[in-house]
Amino acid sequence: VANRRHVIAGNWKMFKTVKEAEDYAVKFLEDVKNVTDLDIILCAPFTALYALKNELEESVVHLGAQNMSWADQGAYTGEISAQMLLEAACTYVILGHSERREMFGETDEAIAKKVRKALEAGLTPILCVGENLSVREAGKAVAQVQGQVAKALEGISPEDLSRVVVAYEPIWAIGTGKTASSQDAQEMCAAIRFTLARFMGTASEKVPILYGGSVKADNIAELLSESDVDGALVGGASLDPQGFAKLIHNAA
Numbered sequence: 102v103a104n105r106r107h108v109i110a111g112n113w114k115m116f117k118t119v120k121e122a123e124d125y126a127v128k129f130l131e132d133v134k135n136v137t138d139l140d141i142i143l144c145a146p147f148t149a150l151y152a153l154k155n156e157l158e159e160s161v162v163h164l165g166a167q168n169m170s171w172a173d174q175g176a177y178t179g180e181i182s183a184q185m186l187l188e189a190a191c192t193y194v195i196l197g198h199s200e201r202r203e204m205f206g207e208t209d210e211a212i213a214k215k216v217r218k219a220l221e222a223g224l225t226p227i228l229c230v231g232e233n234l235s236v237r238e239a240g241k242a243v244a245q246v247q248g249q250v251a252k253a254l255e256g257i258s259p260e261d262l263s264r265v266v267v268a269y270e271p272i273w274a275i276g277t278g279k280t281a282s283s284q285d286a287q288e289m290c291a292a293i294r295f296t297l298a299r300f301m302g303t304a305s306e307k308v309p310i311l312y313g314g315s316v317k318a319d320n321i322a323e324l325l326s327e328s329d330v331d332g333a334l335v336g337g338a339s340l341d342p343q344g345f346a347k348l349i350h351n352a353a
């Protein structure tokens with residue numbers, strides 16, 4: 102088994118004002134400041150990022166955004182660029198989250214352009230993939246998820262691909278309290294790694310593949326015991342600083 106560092110990323114979604122984010126950062130840091138054996142990421146709303154930069158700079162906590170444009174700059178009302186995220190001290194960006202695919206019409210093609218742009222700018226993309234319940238029940242989940250991975254990464258050089266993080270998030274498990282079994286998570290994360298190997302050979306062994314979908318402090322350890330599950334993308338359970346810190350300690 103490859104020796105991969107674990108990654109725990111919180112996705113706040115559309116929660117927290119600047120003040121709330123600052124209060125969170127103080128409490129959270131107090132609890133996780135000595136955690137060095139895994140990577141901790143907070144993916145905050147755009148408006149909170151710059152404030153968090155001041156709170157978290159030179160700490161063990163890395164900053165991420167939840168979306169980004171494929172364009173450098175220009176007449177793209179409502180969009181945000183890679184350079185703007187870098188300026189706010191982001192090193193990660195979630196791309197292709199199922200909420201963006203489902204509610205805001207993001208296509209595999211747009212996500213592929215965003216992944217390329219993030220890598221070009223020096224940001225680490227957290228590429229989200231995952232099937233809905235009807236696809237899973239039809240027995241087509243593995244094929245669909247492998248297709249999403251392939252479409253997002255097509256044509257990217259193996260060197261650039263070595264900086265990608267993938268998050269497997271079955272849509273039926275997001276925000277529902279219904280976690281995938283650790284065996285189902287393992288099966289899909291291994292299938293994703295198999296697809297990565299088509300593009301990058303054995304370097305796929307180095308790519309962190311996360312599971313997301315109702316991860317909590319009391320199920321993280323079991324998920325991480327699976328050989329291809331390298332961490333988690335955490336929505337609801339990342340919103341309370343002490344609760345998220347507990348989850349991280351259970352993962353470390």
Ligand code: PEP
Nearest residue numbers: 275276313314315336337
């Ligand atoms: C997510 O949206 O990335 C997520 C995994 O949400 P939750 O943990 O709330 O299911």
